[in-house]
Amino acid sequence: MDLSFSPEQEAFRTRVQEFLAEVLPKSPGAGRRGLPRDPAEQAEIGRWWEKTIWEHGFAGISWPQEYGGQGLTWVEQVIFSEECARLNAPQGLNGLGKGLLGPTLLVEGSEAQKQRFIRPLLMGEEIWCQGYSEPNAGSDLASLRSRAELVGDEWVINGQKIWTSGAHHADWCFVLARTDPDAPKHRGISFLLVPMHQPGIKVEPLVQLTGQAGFNSVTFDDARTPKENVVGSVNDGWRVANTVLSFERGPTIVGRYAGYMREMEALMDAAEAMPGPYGTASRDSHFRQRMMEVWTEIQILRLHGYNVITQLQQKNRMGPEASMLKLYYSEMHKRLGDLAMDILGPDMPFSQGLESLGGGVLHRAFLGARAETIFAGTSQIQRNVIAERVLGLPRDERH
Amino acid sequence: MDFNYSQEQYLMQDSALALFREIGGPPAARRAYAEGAGVARTLLPRLAEQGLLGGPLSGDFGGSELSVLDFALVFEAAGRTLLPFPLAETFVAGTVLNALASDGQKHRHLENINAGQTLASVAWGATDKGVGFTGVEALTEGGVMRLYGRRTGVPFADAADLLLVPVESKTGGGRLVALVNPHRDGMAIRRLESLDGSAPLSVVDFQGYELADDDQIWDGEPTWTLSVNIGRVAYAQEALGVAEQVFAETVEYVKVREQFGFPVGRFQAVKHTAADDFLLVESARVANRYAALMATEASVDAPLHIMMAKAYSGDMARRVTSDAIQLHGGIGYTWDADVHLFFKRAWRLASQLGTPVALREEMAARVIDARRHAG
Numbered sequence: 001m002d003l004s005f006s007p008e009q010e011a012f013r014t015r016v017q018e019f020l021a022e023v024l025p026k027s028p029g030a031g032r033r034g035l036p037r038d039p040a041e042q043a044e045i046g047r048w049w050e051k052t053i054w055e056h057g058f059a060g061i062s063w064p065q066e067y068g069g070q071g072l073t074w075v076e077q078v079i080f081s082e083e084c085a086r087l088n089a090p091q092g093l094n095g096l097g098k099g100l101l102g103p104t105l106l107v108e109g110s111e112a113q114k115q116r117f118i119r120p121l122l123m124g125e126e127i128w129c130q131g132y133s134e135p136n137a138g139s140d141l142a143s144l145r146s147r148a149e150l151v152g153d154e155w156v157i158n159g160q161k162i163w164t165s166g167a168h169h170a171d172w173c174f175v176l177a178r179t180d181p182d183a184p185k186h187r188g189i190s191f192l193l194v195p196m197h198q199p200g201i202k203v204e205p206l207v208q209l210t211g212q213a214g215f216n217s218v219t220f221d222d223a224r225t226p227k228e229n230v231v232g233s234v235n236d237g238w239r240v241a242n243t244v245l246s247f248e249r250g251p252t253i254v255g256r257y258a259g260y261m262r263e264m265e266a267l268m269d270a271a272e273a274m275p276g277p278y279g280t281a282s283r284d285s286h287f288r289q290r291m292m293e294v295w296t297e298i299q300i301l302r303l304h305g306y307n308v309i310t311q312l313q314q315k316n317r318m319g320p321e322a323s324m325l326k327l328y329y330s331e332m333h334k335r336l337g338d339l340a341m342d343i344l345g346p347d348m349p350f351s352q353g354l355e356s357l358g359g360g361v362l363h364r365a366f367l368g369a370r371a372e373t374i375f376a377g378t379s380q381i382q383r384n385v386i387a388e389r390v391l392g393l394p395r396d397e398r399h
Numbered sequence: 400m401d402f403n404y405s406q407e408q409y410l411m412q413d414s415a416l417a418l419f420r421e422i423g424g425p426p427a428a429r430r431a432y433a434e435g436a437g438v439a440r441t442l443l444p445r446l447a448e449q450g451l452l453g454g455p456l457s458g459d460f461g462g463s464e465l466s467v468l469d470f471a472l473v474f475e476a477a478g479r480t481l482l483p484f485p486l487a488e489t490f491v492a493g494t495v496l497n498a499l500a501s502d503g504q505k506h507r508h509l510e511n512i513n514a515g516q517t518l519a520s521v522a523w524g525a526t527d528k529g530v531g532f533t534g535v536e537a538l539t540e541g542g543v544m545r546l547y548g549r550r551t552g553v554p555f556a557d558a559a560d561l562l563l564v565p566v567e568s569k570t571g572g573g574r575l576v577a578l579v580n581p582h583r584d585g586m587a588i589r590r591l592e593s594l595d596g597s598a599p600l601s602v603v604d605f606q607g608y609e610l611a612d613d614d615q616i617w618d619g620e621p622t623w624t625l626s627v628n629i630g631r632v633a634y635a636q637e638a639l640g641v642a643e644q645v646f647a648e649t650v651e652y653v654k655v656r657e658q659f660g661f662p663v664g665r666f667q668a669v670k671h672t673a674a675d676d677f678l679l680v681e682s683a684r685v686a687n688r689y690a691a692l693m694a695t696e697a698s699v700d701a702p703l704h705i706m707m708a709k710a711y712s713g714d715m716a717r718r719v720t721s722d723a724i725q726l727h728g729g730i731g732y733t734w735d736a737d738v739h740l741f742f743k744r745a746w747r748l749a750s751q752l753g754t755p756v757a758l759r760e761e762m763a764a765r766v767i768d769a770r771r772h773a774g
Contacts, residue, residue, distance in 0.1 A: 001404060001468065001692055003400060003401075003692070075400065268766075268767060268770060288760065288763040289763075291763065291766075292759040292760075292762045292763050292767075293759065295762075296707050296710070296759075299704075299707060300685060303685035303688070303689050306689075307402055307685055309400050310401055313400065313401075324678055324681060380671065383667075383675065384667065384670060384671075386674035387673050387674045390677065391650050392654070393650070393653065393665065393669070393670050394661070394665040395665070
């Protein structure tokens with residue numbers, strides 16, 4: 001057992017640190033400054049960040065150089081995520097493109113698709129959104145009803161997608177649509193790449209419980225995309241989509257602990273500042289116990305990360321146990337948020353003023369965590385996956 | 400970056416587990432419930448034969464100077480098989496004597512420990528419910544040091560030949576760790592009615608026990624701290640083993656137990672409990688792994704991460720073993736089913752050497768209070 005990184009990996013970390021020291025002071029949303037409340041300004045920061053990391057040679061760290069990546073490994077990707085989280089670097093606007101679409105194209109895409117799409121994605125010139133969930137297909141995603149029909153050289157798409165994060169910024173959407181209505185529900189789905197800027201697509205904002213409109217409803221009304229924009233075989237989209245999910249739930253989680261640790265620091269600051277009947281919350285044994293429980297869970301997330309890195313070095317991919325980490329961090333984050341609000345006590349609704357809802361790290365954690373146990377497979381679905389695919393409990397045929 | 404045990408460490412676990420399954424397991428645990436600490440003595444020859452008693456000792460005494468990291472997986476195996484033996488205490492005694500004892504002390508004890516001639520234990524429990532020095536005092540009168548007081552929760556004390564005891568000297572010198580023969584004059588051992596009969600515990604009274612010069616290890620503070628830290632890592636690993644064994648058995652059970660025409664493991668209520676427990680077990684596993692590594696590297700953060708692992712593993716094992724009873728249904732509440740043996744062992748391990756609550760309070764002092772003082 002040896003937790004040190006190789007000299008090459010440490011040199012890479014130093015390069016990342018130098019890069020962040022150079023660019024973060026220029027970023028309005030980084031470091032101790034909160035993000036601006038205006039979503040348009042937030043998006044501009046996210047776009048700027050994508051271009052900045054591309055220009056400095058940190059885009060697509062583990063992706064092949066021939067498509068614009070850096071040709072390194074997951075370990076360097078993890079180091080980069082970790083350093084960014086530690087210093088509160090901005091979130092890029094193309095998270096879905098980089099976290100989901102790119103890795104899928106690299107595995108399932110045709111050579112022409114890789115050549116066409118990956119470089120602009122990495123440069124931040126083409127922003128992607130994900131067209132999966134529908135009003136009646138959430139956890140039961142395979143019952144989706146959006147349809148695509150081949151008419152001449154084009155797919156013609158009709159239907160509605162929902163909870164589509166960032167659709168209002170996106171240039172392209174990767175869409176799951178039914179292409180064989182007579183096949184069993186998992187078998188008649190295709191994975192399509194669809195341009196967003198066309199008359200057949202209507203994007204309508206949905207306001208989240210944070211008060212901001214980060215996601216959307218996207219309606220396809222005879223929307224079109226060229227015939228060749230199907231990833232994998234026609235009607236094989238369910239399998240292609242599951243390639244994506246295993247990436248989605250895997251290594252990108254590793255860098256998260258540094259961000260949670262920053263929130264924990266803010267929480268402990270609040271505990272020092274909040275008076276209560278037994279002294280400050282930081283001196284009240286009830287809160288001390290709960291703080292150390294959450295602190296422990298964050299530390300353990302870091303250790304799960306070491307485990308993931310070890311596995312990635314040996315196998316270069318994650319198995320179904322990646323579901324475990326998604327369940328772990330999202331449920332943990334909820335407890336962190338709840339504890340923070342309990343520490344604020346009667347000031348919970350308005351501590352730090354209303355600004356806290358947009359910029360306050362604790363309120364943002366508290367509210368944002370509600371989404372994390374739902375998106376990318378709810379906690380209930382994650383538990384099913386663990387029980388069936390890891391523990392081998394009998395499948396329920398309904399899913 | 401390699402956050403995993405080595406091939407050799409896993410091989411040692413495999414062979415230890417094979418032996419423990421043969422000589423331990425629920426039948427041996429039940430024998431300890433019925434017969435008491437003496438069961439441990441019957442296991443000594445086989446454990447010695449496989450070299451599991453002298454792990455931390457130097458080659459001079461037949462060991463191979465194993466660290467707690469090297470041995471961590473063996474403690475896990477002991478937990479999986481409910482081994483009715485003070486394996487953690489044997490390892491602590493070996494480590495402490497090997498590192499800090501005089502040559503004379505080493506020669507008197509280490510070969511015997513390794514050969515299974517001496518059964519060692521540690522007087523963990525202070526009278527203030529902690530694991531500090533409170534409880535036993537030394538008075539030196541006319542050149543003779545005598546011990547007075549009490550320690551509690553001492554594993555297998557009535558079967559042991561050697562006890563490590565933390566002592567506060569009242570007549571100068573500070574703190575020491577005493578090497579005590581519990582069968583000599585001036586000692587009284589009373590077995591406690593313990594919930595976990597697989598690891599009998601006693602109260603040990605010191606009634607003027609005469610402690611020879613060469614039964615004293617001075618610099619008692621670091622000696623005892625080392626003992627407690629290693630003991631905590633070992634207990635955390637035992638708790639992990641206890642939980643993962645009963646969890647594995649429970650998962651197999653819900654695959655075959657049918658109700659409503661299906662195995663109950665097909666129902667989400669059961670699946671979700673199992674998934675949550677799996678997460679807890681795997682999280683304790685990495686926490687313990689890191690604690691064992693920190694302990695072995697003697698990192699400054701080691702005590703904090705050891706407390707964290709012990710607290711988390713204790714809570715984890717209590718929850719997982721309790722869920723195991725629940726998922727077994729009525730049969731899980733019977734004496735004949737083995738589930739309760741795991742449940743009680745988990746609670747005993749969590750309660751000794753620092754309860755989760757006590758450990759978190761100590762952690763809070765190191766994290767929350769230290770942060771305040773650092774400004």
